[in-house]
Amino acid sequence: MAEETRLVYKYLRHDKKFPHVWCPGCGNGILLGALIRAIDRTGLEKDDIALVSGIGCSGRISVYVDFNTVHTTHGRALTFATGIKLANPRLQVIVIMGDGDATAIGGNHFIHAARRNLNLTAIVVNNSIYGMTGGQYSPTTPYESISATSLYGNIEQAFSIAELAAMAGASMVSRGTVYHAALLDELIEKAIMKRGFSVVEVISHCHTHFGRKNKMGGPVEMMRWQRDSAVRIEKASSLSKEEMKGKFTIGVLVDRDLPVYTQEYKKIREAAKTMAATGRSILP
Amino acid sequence: MSTKPAGRQVLLQGNEAIVEGAIVAGCRFFAGYPITPATEISEAMSYRLPAVDGTFIQMEDEIASMGAVIGASLAGVKAMTATSGPGFSLMQENLGYACVAEVPCVIVDVMRGGPSTGLPTNVSQGDVMQARWGTHGDHPIIVLAASTTQDCFSITVKAFNLSEKYRTPVILLADEVVAHTREKISIPHAEEVEVIERIRPNMPPDWYIPFENNSRGVPPMSSFGAGYRYHVTGLIHDMRGFPTQRPDEIVPFMERIFRKINQHFFDIQMVNKEMTEDAEVLVIAYGSVCRSARRAVREARQRGIKAGLVQLITLWPFPRQIIEPLLRKVRAVLVPELNMGQMSREVKRVNQGVTRIETLNKIDGTLLTPGEILTRLLKL
Numbered sequence: 237m238a239e240e241t242r243l244v245y246k247y248l249r250h251d252k253k254f255p256h257v258w259c260p261g262c263g264n265g266i267l268l269g270a271l272i273r274a275i276d277r278t279g280l281e282k283d284d285i286a287l288v289s290g291i292g293c294s295g296r297i298s299v300y301v302d303f304n305t306v307h308t309t310h311g312r313a314l315t316f317a318t319g320i321k322l323a324n325p326r327l328q329v330i331v332i333m334g335d336g337d338a339t340a341i342g343g344n345h346f347i348h349a350a351r352r353n354l355n356l357t358a359i360v361v362n363n364s365i366y367g368m369t370g371g372q373y374s375p376t377t378p379y380e381s382i383s384a385t386s387l388y389g390n391i392e393q394a395f396s397i398a399e400l401a402a403m404a405g406a407s408m409v410s411r412g413t414v415y416h417a418a419l420l421d422e423l424i425e426k427a428i429m430k431r432g433f434s435v436v437e438v439i440s441h442c443h444t445h446f447g448r449k450n451k452m453g454g455p456v457e458m459m460r461w462q463r464d465s466a467v468r469i470e471k472a473s474s475l476s477k478e479e480m481k482g483k484f485t486i487g488v489l490v491d492r493d494l495p496v497y498t499q500e501y502k503k504i505r506e507a508a509k510t511m512a513a514t515g516r517s518i519l520p
Numbered sequence: 521m522s523t524k525p526a527g528r529q530v531l532l533q534g535n536e537a538i539v540e541g542a543i544v545a546g547c548r549f550f551a552g553y554p555i556t557p558a559t560e561i562s563e564a565m566s567y568r569l570p571a572v573d574g575t576f577i578q579m580e581d582e583i584a585s586m587g588a589v590i591g592a593s594l595a596g597v598k599a600m601t602a603t604s605g606p607g608f609s610l611m612q613e614n615l616g617y618a619c620v621a622e623v624p625c626v627i628v629d630v631m632r633g634g635p636s637t638g639l640p641t642n643v644s645q646g647d648v649m650q651a652r653w654g655t656h657g658d659h660p661i662i663v664l665a666a667s668t669t670q671d672c673f674s675i676t677v678k679a680f681n682l683s684e685k686y687r688t689p690v691i692l693l694a695d696e697v698v699a700h701t702r703e704k705i706s707i708p709h710a711e712e713v714e715v716i717e718r719i720r721p722n723m724p725p726d727w728y729i730p731f732e733n734n735s736r737g738v739p740p741m742s743s744f745g746a747g748y749r750y751h752v753t754g755l756i757h758d759m760r761g762f763p764t765q766r767p768d769e770i771v772p773f774m775e776r777i778f779r780k781i782n783q784h785f786f787d788i789q790m791v792n793k794e795m796t797e798d799a800e801v802l803v804i805a806y807g808s809v810c811r812s813a814r815r816a817v818r819e820a821r822q823r824g825i826k827a828g829l830v831q832l833i834t835l836w837p838f839p840r841q842i843i844e845p846l847l848r849k850v851r852a853v854l855v856p857e858l859n860m861g862q863m864s865r866e867v868k869r870v871n872q873g874v875t876r877i878e879t880l881n882k883i884d885g886t887l888l889t890p891g892e893i894l895t896r897l898l899k900l
Contacts, residue, residue: 249751253762286595286744299751299762304744306594307753307763308587309617315584319591319599320744322575323549327595327745345587348580501575508570 240269247272247282249302257296261455263414263440264294267361270417271330272301274424286327288317290337292368293442294361297332311341314349314358321354325498328357328428335362336374339395343375350404350433354497357427358435360397363442371445382449397437402490407432409490413439415462416486426488432496439466439484527708534672534699535560535602538628538692539568541676542600544713547626548574549599551588553581553607556641557696558630561602582607586614586627593623594752596743598680602628605638605647609654615689616655617754622687622731622741622777624718626679629691630699631807633885642885643696645807645858651691652836658774660781662788663691663836666698667810670705675833681716682788686780687738693835695858697808697887721748730761733772737780781837789839792831793846795821799828801900802850804843804867806832808887809856815890820897827897838866847874852900856880856893876900 248254258264275285282303289298291310298305304327308316317331338346338360349356365383366372373383373390376397380389402409408430412420420438427434441447441458452458469487472480532540538561542550550565552558562578569576575592579585585601592599603611608629618625631647633639638646647654651663662682666675676692683690721728721740730750732739742748755763756770764770781788795817796802805813810831820827830846832839847853853875855864864879871877880896882888 251760282749283745283747288591299753302749304594304749305751306591307751307755309613309754312583312587312614315579315587316591316594318577318579318584319549319551319588319593320595321591322577322588323592323595323597323599324743324745344580345584348584501570505570505573508567512571 243272243276247275247301249300253300256300258293259444261443262293263363263438264297264361266414266417267294267359267420267438267440268297268300270420270424271297271359273421274428277421277425278428280328280428284326284328286317286320286329288313288320288329288331290333290342292334292337292366294332294334295337311337312345313337314342314345314356317356318349318352318354321356322498325355330428331356331358333358333360334367335360335364335376335397336366339375339397339400347400347404350401350406350435352497353405353407353433353494355431356433357430358433359424359427359438360435361438361440362397363440363446364394365442365446367442367445371442371449381446383446398435398489401435401437405433405494406435406490407492407494408434408488410435410488411437411439411484411486413462413466413486414441415459416466419486423488430491432494527706527712529704529706531702531704532669533560533702534666534669534694535630536564537669537672537705538602538676538694539564540707541673542626542680543568543572544707544710544715545677545680546598546715546717547600547680548572549589549592549597550574550601551577551579551585551592551599552601552603553579553585555604555607557632557699558602558604558607558628560699561628561630582610583614586611589625590614590618590621590623593625594744596746598624598684600626600628602630604630604632605634606636608647608650612654616657616659618689619655619659619661619777620754620756621752622739623689624683624687624741625689626676626683627689627691629693631693631695633883639885641696643808643858643887644883644885645695645809645862647693648835648859648862651693660688660778661691661836662686662688662781662834663693664790664833665693665806665835667807667831668698669701669703672698673705673707677713677715678790681714684716684718685738686784687718687741688781693807695807720746725749729759731757731759731773733759733776737776737783785837785841788834788837789842790833791839791842792833794829794831796828796830796846798826799849800826800851801897802828802830802846802853803893803897804830804832804853804855804863806835806863807858809858812888812890813856813893816893816897819890819894823898825897832863835863838870840870843867843870847871850875852876852878854878854880854893854896854900856888856896858882858888
């Protein structure tokens, strides 16, 4: 059996869950492929993985894959994931969110999850728009872009998801695109294996809404734009500010070792038990 | 609830008794955000839980707290959060999620004056209807109310048991007076307390139907990581947990989540009846008001008035089957409340004009005293 077919049989749910809801040419399909290839490379058992997703097009990924899956409320995926991870730290928890999901309604949860540094993997699919609700502007919609709620041009400045995650204290931050599919496999694999809160920003495209309104062409043209705008982080330092204008970096942007929440919490448990045992308890 | 089991005698306030009850009931996860007058629950959980291998986390807000509670419960751990009015409002969306996804958990709402920031440290019973109808859409819910510190312990245990038994969130309503009254209570030995666990699947994973429509209406629930991989969603789902828009799957699902509560009314509906056998006038009360009402009823009896008291422990589903026959026997009913009349509406709905229903409402942030209730009782 061909490798791809083998993975599809192993990781996707077959009973009545296909065809999927995504538009033809959507980047979510490529992400789904990258996700199962990355998980396969980690060698993790299906039972050891919990996949949590938010609401939106990307949120539907949880329906299609054969893990312990939760499709949560809009913006709250990371809070559900926090509970799952703390209740069972053995589970490898992967969270998939869209840009609106993670940085608008879920913006506060996103920065606090990074700050706490729980051993979670957050994949943020950034297509610069609210796709499922019909193309309204999101916190990552570029300045002056057209959307269903910014027909005169967007006057808000866009978030950089990766920089936000890095500033908030994530252990690993990387950025990839759905055009660079092989790199995406690698970035997701690294993120899952990283101890601590890891974020993968996945630059994707919504040709149905964003591309059409901004005259960027179909999925092929939009992926060409990704190819031409992305610069490997290793190469970016040798480029001048002028050359980097309008471009973004891809690859592992931040990789550092920070105290992990579940390990830190073990200290609290020990302190509480010692206190109780020595009778110096503050308990009633 | 008022029977005092033998055990450890301790001096606690209501909020601390809730924590002790939760721990005896098996709660090992708490996520919360500080808010008066529920704060002491978070504080006590933060030092009690790690000592019993549990986990406490202070989340960034109440929305996050409720999300984390659902996540922990899915991973197989009994979980709880506690809040007060404004925080309770924030939790509503995820509370609805827990109803639809059938995730057992306990939410304590220590009621304070409202709406909005309202009367932050003052007593109120203004969240009775929010507890029933706060989240959107049709769904059943179980809401219990505590009236004494001893109640806080035992009803918290009941709340966990009902939530596990019926795979549903259970809301425990306390009010500021109940939460902060410090008194001696008995904490029974752990082995004397009935603790119920959710039914877990024992069939091979391939045979497991996570939202099966069985005769009890309550499907077995597997913990994440236990080998039964399944999908959980807030969307209306089929028996396998996958989103559906087919009427022939939506209707049986909605009917089942209502049936699992309706079918077990007599297990869920808890009241305390005192001196109701020969009563001519009846007081129906809950929370701290019930305590004042008890004193008022006793004093009325001393003055030769045949008064009786019904303490509502279960507020929702409203214990109609128990209240209805009592209404037929009495001349008048008094429903004293620290709101503009939320539970009295329910009593009137059940009464359907059978007897006279009087209300006594107080909304100034102070408690209803026995004297105030007695004065009205004498005029009935």
